[in-house]
Amino acid sequence: MIAFVDIERMSVTERxxxxxxxxxxxxxxxxxxxxxxxxxxxxxxxxxxxxxxxxTFMTLDELRTRLARx
Numbered sequence: 001m002i003a004f005v006d007i008e009r010m011s012v013t014e015r016x017x018x019x020x021x022x023x024x025x026x027x028x029x030x031x032x033x034x035x036x037x038x039x040x041x042x043x044x045x046x047x048x049x050x051x052x053x054x055x056t057f058m059t060l061d062e063l064r065t066r067l068a069r070x
Contacts, residue, residue: 007015026032049055058066 007018010018046055
């Protein structure tokens, strides 16, 4: 087991690579982690909004601007 202090000593790049490795190991078998029921409800709701042509979308640049705001 990796101690928290060991993680804090890692560079940002090393931490991001570790996250990617963890995600890859979890995503290989979707039976390992069960999504909660509300995830399906959110997806159904979003699909309905798109089907009703009521959805709005933003560009990647718009998203970056939005995320950069404090």
